[in-house]
Structures are given as C-alpha cells and as structure tokens.
Amino acid sequence: MPKFAANLTMLWNEIDFLDRFEKAAKAGFTGVEYLFPYAYPAEQLKEKLEKNGLTQALHNLPAGDWAGGERGLAVLPDRVGEFQDSVGKAIDYAKVLGTQTLNVLVGLTPKDVPAEKVHETLVSNLKFAAAELKKAGIPFVAEAINTRDIPGFHLTGTKQSMALFDEVGADDIFLQYDIYHMQIMEGDLTPTLRALMPRIKHIQLADNPGRGEPGTGEINYPFVLKAIDDAGYTGWVGAEYKPKTTTDAGLGWLDTYR
Numbered sequence: 001m002p003k004f005a006a007n008l009t010m011l012w013n014e015i016d017f018l019d020r021f022e023k024a025a026k027a028g029f030t031g032v033e034y035l036f037p038y039a040y041p042a043e044q045l046k047e048k049l050e051k052n053g054l055t056q057a058l059h060n061l062p063a064g065d066w067a068g069g070e071r072g073l074a075v076l077p078d079r080v081g082e083f084q085d086s087v088g089k090a091i092d093y094a095k096v097l098g099t100q101t102l103n104v105l106v107g108l109t110p111k112d113v114p115a116e117k118v119h120e121t122l123v124s125n126l127k128f129a130a131a132e133l134k135k136a137g138i139p140f141v142a143e144a145i146n147t148r149d150i151p152g153f154h155l156t157g158t159k160q161s162m163a164l165f166d167e168v169g170a171d172d173i174f175l176q177y178d179i180y181h182m183q184i185m186e187g188d189l190t191p192t193l194r195a196l197m198p199r200i201k202h203i204q205l206a207d208n209p210g211r212g213e214p215g216t217g218e219i220n221y222p223f224v225l226k227a228i229d230d231a232g233y234t235g236w237v238g239a240e241y242k243p244k245t246t247t248d249a250g251l252g253w254l255d256t257y258r
Helices: 017-027 042-051 077-097 115-136 158-168 179-185 189-199 221-230 248-257
Strands: 003-007 031-034 055-060 101-104 140-143 173-178 200-205 236-239
Touching (some): 017 248, 077 115, 101 173, 101 200, 115 158, 115 173, 140 158, 179 189, 179 200, 189 221, 221 248
Parallel strands (some): 140 173, 173 200, 200 236
16 A cells, blocks of 8 residues: 655645644654745654654755746756755755655756756766765665656656666666656556556655545556555655545545555
C-alpha cells in the first residue's frame, strides 16, 4: 500500500502553515512534504513533525527568488556559488528534520546563454549536489515539470531526465516522478512508471486537467496506484494537488488507503 505525504504548500491553504501539520495527521497522512522549509527555524518544524507523528518525506533545495518568478538555480551559469550554498542549506535543514529525500528544481532555461553552457552548468551543479548529498546520506532527486504550468522550465520529460542523470554519473541521483506533470507531457503513465521504477525515489500526484485531487479528472488513480504498488515501490507518494473546494471535503480518495 502506498505511503502518502500531504503537501503542505498546496493543502489547507486556508489556515496558517504551521497549523497544517496537525490537519495532515488527523486526516490520516503519515508524512508531509512542501516546497521550502527555509522561512522557519528547522527546530520549530521538527517540533511540529514530532508532535504530530509525521515524517518529513521531502522538501526542495532553495530555488532562488520564488516570489519573483525564479524556479531554480541549477541551470544558471552566473549563480553557481549560490547554488552550492543552497545545497549546504538544504542539507542543514534535512539533518534536523530527518528529511527522507531532497529535490532540486533545476530552473528556467536562461535566455541569451548558449545551450552548451547551460547544459554544462547543470551537469556540473548536479554532480556537486550528488556528491554532497551522498556524504550526508540523503537521497537526491530532480523533477521534470510540464511546460504549460511553468513555461521555460528546463527539465520537462523522463527521457531527458534519464539522459541527464546518466551524464551526471552519480549513483544517488534519482527521478521525482510527478504523475500530473508527466500526464501532460508524455502520458503512458503505468508503462513508464514500471520501466523507470528502479530510478524513481519519490512520486507526486494530482489529477488532470485542473491539478485537483484524484477522481476529479482523467487519470485512473486506482489503476495507477495499484501499478505503483505492484512494481514494488516502497517510497512516498506526495499529495501535491489543488483542492477543488476545501482540502477536507476532497479527501475521499484517501479513504481506501487509510
């Protein structure tokens, strides 16, 4: 049976972030994930996790000026030092929180930079991150994102991701497979999941269209989740969706797995 982590960036947005941990636990989630922990002291977040019996399944490396539209640093040749610092900051938080996996959002492809330079920067940055995270004993994932929601995002599909990881050549870099993003970009979900399962370390879900909870769109989630289970996946599945009404009203999909 899949282990579900509530994405606290997306769910229960009507209440304060720190109050969402309790809501997740009461809803039956055993883990949480969210984009970034860095606005809060790590010890404060650790207290929330421990008080509610939750595991920190995943969070992202710092991704630059998120409010200003940045979506990651790894592809930016003029920000290599900042990227390296962000790896250290993420590790510091992960050690306190017991984070199971760290994700890097590679960023938007920079304009007016030769493609070769962008690629060289990305490979070098991922090699650095993989080495640092291996020393810290923390698995490392990168995520492909659809170009409709984030136009210009550099990593957009599984084939591109696998080729990139092969070039990086590290044995501790894996794919974060987001079912919603890959339904938009590729489809063919269950064969792809089965084929790539040895290289997947974290999965996220939302339905399509609309990025709502399972059961609100075209994806046959009972079928997909059973296929994930049958493939032997034992990691976390992050509920990273936008509730159609309230979070609590849309949690019926979870009843089968609680």
